[in-house]
């Protein structure tokens with residue numbers, strides 16, 4: 127399967143330091159996105175919940191309304207800030223995620239918005255797998271107490287590069303989603319995410335490398351910077367992994383932008399050397415990518 131990534135692409139992951147002030151978070155994101163675009167990035171990613179603190183107690187008060195689209199500036203200042211910034215920088219801009227309130231259903235979502243270099247909204251991903259875990263003595267978190275899940279896999283074409291898939295944080299633990307997107311032609315799986323000090327140490331890098339090696343695609347994980355004063359301590363360590371599961375670049379814990387130059391030949395050479403794409407046995411097991419709920 128040659129030619130998934132049709133043109134080399136500089137990817138930037140902005141490991142943003144966020145706080146309680148939404149306006150300040152957006153302003154800080156803007157400064158970092160301008161910096162990344164000046165460094166030559168053409169796809170720039172912000173972290174999960176980049177305009178708010180991460181936590182169920184915060185989602186309702188920080189939530190913005192995105193539908194019907196486009197929202198007004200009052201309904202979603204973040205939508206308009208991202209759209210203008212993508213247009214100003216002429217980049218693809220993935221607005222990590224923001225808490226969303228859908229007025230029609232009266233539901234909250236954890237939602238990622240992707241804008242084109244023309245400032246147009248080109249994809250919306252609502253977190254499909256909500257972060258509900260309970261590790262006694264370490265961490266209990268129940269996004270589902272406030273949020274409702276999204277119901278689709280998000281695969282989007284970024285001309286002239288090719289297709290990418292977008293999912294959010296806990297979504298990475300579900301290899302089906304990654305595998306389906308990769309089998310439908312994604313060259314890159316992007317996960318804005320905020321793992322924590324318990325599961326970050328255990329699984330952050332492992333999950334990124336696993337999704338890359340399973341699918342022989344690039345994987346990018348973009349975290350908020352770690353803030354030990356916050357109620358939830360993000361892991362940091364934003365990273366890009368190549369199609370052979372090698373870590374191309376990894377941030378530390380503080381605010382930082384990391385860059386990676388993605389090239390189609392890395393995917394092609396990996397798949398040529400270890401040709402699992404041609405060796406699948408759909409006579410033994412099912413090709414689940416044929417049945418997925420998709421919006422391309």
Ligand SMILES: NC(=O)CCC(=O)C(=O)O
Nearest residue numbers: 257295296320321322325
């Ligand atoms: N924000 C999240 O979905 C956190 C996911 C996480 O920490 C994990 O271990 O998975």
